[in-house]
Structures are given as structure tokens and as C-alpha cells.
Amino acid sequence: MNYRHAFHAGNHADVLKHLALARLIALLARKEAPFAYLDSHAGVGLYDLQGDAASRTGEWLEGIARLWGAADLPAPAADYLRVVRELNADGRLRHYPGSPELARRLTRPQDRLLLNEKHPEDGRLLKENMAGDRRVAVHLGEGWHVPRALLPVAEKRALLLIDPPFEQADEPERCAQALQEAIGRMRQTVVAIWYPIKDLRQLRRFYQDLQKSGAPTLLRAELYVHPADEAQRLNGSGLAIANPPWGLEEELRQLLPWLAGRLAQSQGGWRLDWLIEEQPAAAKPGAQVAGRKGRKG
Ligand SMILES: C[S@@+](CC[C@H](N)C(=O)[O-])C[C@H]1O[C@@H](n2cnc3c(N)ncnc32)[C@H](O)[C@@H]1O
Numbered sequence: 001m002n003y004r005h006a007f008h009a010g011n012h013a014d015v016l017k018h019l020a021l022a023r024l025i026a027l028l029a030r031k032e033a034p035f036a037y038l039d040s041h042a043g044v045g046l047y048d049l050q051g052d053a054a055s056r057t058g059e060w061l062e063g064i065a066r067l068w069g070a071a072d073l074p075a076p077a078a079d080y081l082r083v084v085r086e087l088n089a090d091g092r093l094r095h096y097p098g099s100p101e102l103a104r105r106l107t108r109p110q111d112r113l114l115l116n117e118k119h120p121e122d123g124r125l126l127k128e129n130m131a132g133d134r135r136v137a138v139h140l141g142e143g144w145h146v147p148r149a150l151l152p153v154a155e156k157r158a159l160l161l162i163d164p165p166f167e168q169a170d171e172p173e174r175c176a177q178a179l180q181e182a183i184g185r186m187r188q189t190v191v192a193i194w195y196p197i198k199d200l201r202q203l204r205r206f207y208q209d210l211q212k213s214g215a216p217t218l219l220r221a222e223l224y225v226h227p228a229d230e231a232q233r234l235n236g237s238g239l240a241i242a243n244p245p246w247g248l249e250e251e252l253r254q255l256l257p258w259l260a261g262r263l264a265q266s267q268g269g270w271r272l273d274w275l276i277e278e279q280p281a282a283a284k285p286g287a288q289v290a291g292r293k294g295r296k297g
Pocket of ligand 1: 001003004005017039040041042043044045097098099100116117118119122141142143144163164165
């Protein structure tokens, strides 16, 4: 396990992932009932952009730094930017929230956070960073076991982020398996899988695996900072989101073009479509009523 997220914290991929995560949490919080946030590959939770790792790559300069002073923020970006600003109250961008800290700050007293990180040192830091919040449980186990170990949850509502390093060849396949398992154990789980856009051939296979997962619906949101077909670099990233709450698609349709304009390094772009579309009610086994129903968050 060589990957350390500190080198990449706050880059364009983190911005896409964390913006979407902030919206997912906000949309789930429209209902008073509690939900559980699960993070299978959580990282350390909080990053120092002036620290050695982030300074060495400077990736955040082409990510969060480009949003930091933006005067034309679309409304759905507000919660995410508010958290980043809270962490940098002196007005200098230095501290960046990983998914655990973002979720910790955006969830409510009745929600729970179940975080998992396998790297022993990162796991220790994660525990330290989350200390004192009784809603948070940190596990130091295998991320791929999270669906079977933690689902279903008592709350009956869950948001699972699957965000592996994508350094091992089998990780796309494992993401699809984890999605299938999560949906099998709790069908209504909202699952967000982050993935890099590097190798289009591999991606096509990944999409096909995701489409076989059995998820009721699966939304694909992608952001490119270079043309998607340029070889051997991170041209962008995507999120496959199972059971997205109602309203997310419209918000992403507003956010993605704006992000593509802000974060493009050569030629920016975006895509938003359904890998699995909702089945009309009449086609569902046992359905009594014909016609299309809206999804509820
Ligand atoms: C992309 S980073 C996570 C970033 C984090 N989700 C965020 O948005 O702030 C991936 C993390 O997965 C951890 N990791 C790698 N393999 C793992 C595994 N098999 N199980 C759990 N964690 C793993 C790495 O140590 C790393 O911290």
C-alpha cells in the first residue's frame, strides 16, 4: 500500500468527489430521519496543503485553489465551500477536508459515520482527526469488506462512498462487486464510486460491470480537465452514483459545466447520464401501478 492521499488532496478529482458528496448529504438530510455515512477508503480525514506531500505535487493549486476566490459560485457549491472556509477562517487556504471531515461537518446529530481505512498510519491519523465526535466509528480493516461488514444499517438509510486509490488492476472490478454487494444487502443504499479517467478501454469494461450490478438506478457524472482520450494521465474523473436522491441530477447539471470551465487544464468537458435508468413501475416484479414514479431522497 504505497498510495498516500496527502499528495493529491484538493486536486480536481477531490473537488468533483467532495462537491457531489456535499450535495448527497444535503439531499439526504431533507428528511428528518437519520442516515449512516459509510466510507470504505477514508484516508486521514484532513489535509495540510502547505505540508510536505501536498506541496511536492501542488495538485491542489489546479483544484480547490481555483474555486477558493470564485465570485460566481453556483448555489449547489455553497455547502462544500463553506466547510473549506470554516477550516481556513484566517482567509488563507491551507487546510482541506477529506471525505470524513466533510461528512462530519455536514451531517446532523442524529446521523452516524462509519469510516474505514486500511493503511495503519493513515488509520491512526484518521482516528486522531475524528476524536471527540461520538457519532463517528473508525475501523482499520479491509475496505472491500465494508458492504458485508456494515450493511444493512439500523437507520435503513445509508450513503456509501467507495474511493480506492485505483493503483491495483483489480480495483475497478472490486468496485463493481462492492456495489453489487451493497445493493444486495440494502437495496436503497446510495452508493457513490469515484473512478479516474485514464484508460478508456478499461473504463468501458468498468461501465459494463457496473451495469450488471443490479443497482436500481446508476447515474454517471464525469469531469474532464484534458480531452478524455489523451493517454496515460489523469484526464479527469467520474462518479457512478447508485440510487441518487431526487434533485441530484439537476444540481450536477448546473455544477459540471461550471467546474469544467474553472478546472480545465487544456480542454475541459463533462458528461452526465444514466448507466442504469429507473425501470418504469409496470416493469418491476410485483408492481401494481403502471406509470413512472419520481424517486424520493
Ligand atoms: C483516494 S484515498 C481516499 C480519500 C478519501 N476518501 C477522501 O476523499 O478524502 C484512498 C485511501 O484508501 C486507502 N486504501 C487502500 N487500499 C485499501 C483497502 N484495501 N481497504 C481500505 N483502505 C484502503 C489508502 O490508504 C487511501 O487512504
